[in-house]
Amino acid sequence: MCDICGCDDDAVPTAMNLQTGKPISLDSHSHQMQHRRALATGHGHLHEHVHSDGTRHVHAHHGPHHHAAPSGLVDIETRILAKNDALAADNRAWLAEQQVLAINLMGAPGAGKTALLERTIRDIGAQMSLFVLEGDQATLNDGERIRAAGAPVIQVNTGTGCHLDADMLARSMKELHPTRRSIMVIENVGNLVCPALFDLGERRRVVVLSATEGDDKPLKYPHMFRAADLVLLNKIDLLPYVEFDAVRAIANARSLNPDVSVMRVSARTGEGLPDWYDWLQLELRNA
Amino acid sequence: MHELGISRNIVAIVGEAAKGRRVRRVTLEIGTLSGIMPDAILFCFDAVAQGTSLAGATLEIREIKGRARCLTCQAEFEIASFLTACECGSRRLAHIAGEELNVKSMELDEVA
Numbered sequence: 001m002c003d004i005c006g007c008d009d010d011a012v013p014t015a016m017n018l019q020t021g022k023p024i025s026l027d028s029h030s031h032q033m034q035h036r037r038a039l040a041t042g043h044g045h046l047h048e049h050v051h052s053d054g055t056r057h058v059h060a061h062h063g064p065h066h067h068a069a070p071s072g073l074v075d076i077e078t079r080i081l082a083k084n085d086a087l088a089a090d091n092r093a094w095l096a097e098q099q100v101l102a103i104n105l106m107g108a109p110g111a112g113k114t115a116l117l118e119r120t121i122r123d124i125g126a127q128m129s130l131f132v133l134e135g136d137q138a139t140l141n142d143g144e145r146i147r148a149a150g151a152p153v154i155q156v157n158t159g160t161g162c163h164l165d166a167d168m169l170a171r172s173m174k175e176l177h178p179t180r181r182s183i184m185v186i187e188n189v190g191n192l193v194c195p196a197l198f199d200l201g202e203r204r205r206v207v208v209l210s211a212t213e214g215d216d217k218p219l220k221y222p223h224m225f226r227a228a229d230l231v232l233l234n235k236i237d238l239l240p241y242v243e244f245d246a247v248r249a250i251a252n253a254r255s256l257n258p259d260v261s262v263m264r265v266s267a268r269t270g271e272g273l274p275d276w277y278d279w280l281q282l283e284l285r286n287a
Numbered sequence: 288m289h290e291l292g293i294s295r296n297i298v299a300i301v302g303e304a305a306k307g308r309r310v311r312r313v314t315l316e317i318g319t320l321s322g323i324m325p326d327a328i329l330f331c332f333d334a335v336a337q338g339t340s341l342a343g344a345t346l347e348i349r350e351i352k353g354r355a356r357c358l359t360c361q362a363e364f365e366i367a368s369f370l371t372a373c374e375c376g377s378r379r380l381a382h383i384a385g386e387e388l389n390v391k392s393m394e395l396d397e398v399a
Contacts, residue, residue, distance in 0.1 A: 072311075074305075077392075079388060197322050222368065223322045
């Protein structure tokens with residue numbers, strides 16, 4: 001167990017091809033060794049202070065402050081996510097070349113992402129080729145569900161990771177190998193925060209919001225809903241039994257993202273799903 | 288918790304640029320609408336930097352305020368969140384600042 005960030009040996013992202021039962025390597029660096037090396041240098045406590053211009057500093061206590069004129073100032077001017085974004089651009093180019101419609105499916109845990117996918121595969125799997133990449137911190141459970149529904153699937157386990165990134169997609173996609181003119185759904189880790197920040201190279205972002213959540217979820221997680229191309233309002237069969245106000249939820253989503261498409265669906269009863277299937281078909285034509 | 292990964296990226300980018308030279312200070316630009324908490328970056332940075340050429344370096348974060356231009360009336364104004372609407376009532380805004388997530392510069396211990 002790593003005593004720095006709390007992760008254990010399972011923290012390294014792993015992936016499994018559920019067709020072949022073959023594990024896929026996703027990570028080569030030793031996370032804990034990095035921490036161990038860091039600890040060995042033995043820094044003391046942190047020191048933070050705020051300057052009059054609002055600038056904040058933090059550093060280990062290592063003697064007097066130096067505020068001398070900058071010597072050896074080097075411009076870097078690089079986006080912090082540049083590496084992820086470059087890999088995402090590579091993924092996007094390959095997917096476009098293959099005319100694969102890649103969808104980044106996001107939502108809170110329990111919103112019904114996997115149930116929606118199972119139903120989608122059973123309903124339209126015969127007309128459209130569907131491939132699935134399942135992201136979860138742990139277990140092959142969702143991957144097994146997708147395989148049972150009838151689609152080729154790779155399960156990625158992120159360990160302690162809270163989202164998929166472009167590198168994980170690149171490596172798993174090679175193994176999944178979606179065929180030309182197919183749909184590849186990437187079911188991201190159930191989380192309304194972190195996945196919004198990491199471009200995978202997908203063509204469309206779909207967020208599943210369910211009637212068992214609060215109708216103010218879009219306001220609480222603005223980055224996620226702002227990034228969405230389509231919001232699927234799921235579990236509408238439960239609307240008579242819950243406090244959830246569908247009209248208010250949609251208004252909240254559109255207050256952040258005025259042009260976002262919204263569909264009311266139930267993965268359980270199938271209500272509204274033909275709209276989702278039409279959308280997929282149209283998007284596939286444009287991919 | 289993605290701030291830990293972000294901090295690792297920062298250390299990797301600067302470490303690569305420093306080519307083994309000791310880094311005294313790193314300056315970041317973080318937009319207030321970027322979805323990244325500067326406090327969490329400050330918290331993670333020192334731990335991630337240890338054992339690298341950035342160990343003990345000062346991290347300076349310049350926060351960049353959100354700005355938008357209204358696509359309806361063309362007014363330009365500061366926004367505190369993505370929920371801010373234009374005074375004209377429109378929510379159709381082009382976000383022109385506040386989503387930055389950049390490593391701006393580093394200061395080396397001595398001129399190479």
